[in-house]
Amino acid sequence: MDSQIAENFRRLLSEAKGRNIAVAGHMRPDGDCVSSALSMFEILQAAGANVKCLNKNEVPHLYKNLAQFEFESTETFDPKGWDILLVDCSDLSRVSPALKEKLGDVYACIDHHESGTSNAKIMCIDKSAGATAEIIALCATEVGAKISRRAANLLFMGIATDTRQFTTSSTRQESFEAARRLVRLGADPNAVAQELYQRERAQKMALLSVYLGTLKRLCQGRVCVGFLRRADFEKTGAQKEDTDGLVDFARSIDGVEIAALLEELEDGSVKGSLRGRTPEYSVNKIAEYFGGGGHLAAAGFTAKNQTFDTILPKFEELCRKSLDRDL
Numbered sequence: 001m002d003s004q005i006a007e008n009f010r011r012l013l014s015e016a017k018g019r020n021i022a023v024a025g026h027m028r029p030d031g032d033c034v035s036s037a038l039s040m041f042e043i044l045q046a047a048g049a050n051v052k053c054l055n056k057n058e059v060p061h062l063y064k065n066l067a068q069f070e071f072e073s074t075e076t077f078d079p080k081g082w083d084i085l086l087v088d089c090s091d092l093s094r095v096s097p098a099l100k101e102k103l104g105d106v107y108a109c110i111d112h113h114e115s116g117t118s119n120a121k122i123m124c125i126d127k128s129a130g131a132t133a134e135i136i137a138l139c140a141t142e143v144g145a146k147i148s149r150r151a152a153n154l155l156f157m158g159i160a161t162d163t164r165q166f167t168t169s170s171t172r173q174e175s176f177e178a179a180r181r182l183v184r185l186g187a188d189p190n191a192v193a194q195e196l197y198q199r200e201r202a203q204k205m206a207l208l209s210v211y212l213g214t215l216k217r218l219c220q221g222r223v224c225v226g227f228l229r230r231a232d233f234e235k236t237g238a239q240k241e242d243t244d245g246l247v248d249f250a251r252s253i254d255g256v257e258i259a260a261l262l263e264e265l266e267d268g269s270v271k272g273s274l275r276g277r278t279p280e281y282s283v284n285k286i287a288e289y290f291g292g293g294g295h296l297a298a299a300g301f302t303a304k305n306q307t308f309d310t311i312l313p314k315f316e317e318l319c320r321k322s323l324d325r326d327l
């Protein structure tokens with residue numbers, strides 16, 4: 001990792017004393033986002049800051065036991081007098097459009113996404129990191145910040161989830177180095193795994209079964225897309241957060257190179273989650289076309305005023321271009 005990133009992290013901590021810092025992650029937080037936000041809460045508090053942790057949504061079920069914490073809502077937050085630290089995203093529109101309206105500049109940003117540009121005053125951005133939690137773990141240990149056992153477990157969880165248990169194309173030596181340091185600080189990989197992989201909600205499994213039933217192959221079978229309608233959530237009792245990870249099942253099918261989950265939202269938009277078998281397909285570019293973004297092999301979007309039928313022809317065309325390395 002670039003030594004400048006740790007230097008910037010050191011500056012963030014050295015300026016923290018007496019400062020009001022609101023740590024904000026992207027809406028519909030995943031494991032990396034939860035772990036980044038809550039570990040930075042602890043680290044900044046220890047450095048003397050007055051800290052809040054914001055999100056548009058709640059801490060998802062799977063991470064609740066490890067987090068032992070709840071977010072304050074971005075929607076009711078009054079930003080006056082607060083500096084914003086963005087984690088696991090670089091753009092306020094991914095945090096909350098309502099909050100973006102109320103805010104001017106972002107104070108600091110810690111992120112690893114390919115898409116999005118930040119003009120934060122302090123930036124700890126490493127696009128080749130496996131997780132934002134990986135950047136935090138490496139920087140915090142580098143500059144000698146104290147990491148509690150709870151934060152170590154959370155950061156380990158963030159790296160494990162974003163790298164799909166150290167298997168994504170973004171997994172690198174530093175991912176293991178960060179994990180090694182966290183285990184040394186008391187993180188327990190088995191305890192984290194029991195929380196993450198042996199505590200699924202039955203309603204999520206019911207939603208998975210619906211999703212698998214809708215899978216459709218495009219582009220000579222190389223693309224696999226599945227659909228979730230609003231009624232599917234009512235029928236199964238599943239929540240929005242239960243869609244997390246479903247798209248990986250579509251990608252796991254032999255011969256599938258790009259997988260997608262398209263989801264109908266209440267406000268008449270379509271949310272897409274995309275996965276590529278390799279980074280070469282740059283699925284972030286497909287997502288960017290529909291107003292989203294992400295990583296080369298994992299990306300997403302929310303397209304307003306769309307239906308599955310209006311999205312699909314363009315989606316298929318973009319997938320074909322991507323498979324031809326022509327995007």
Ligand SMILES: [Mn+2]
Nearest residue numbers: 032088132162
């Ligand atoms: Mn992440």
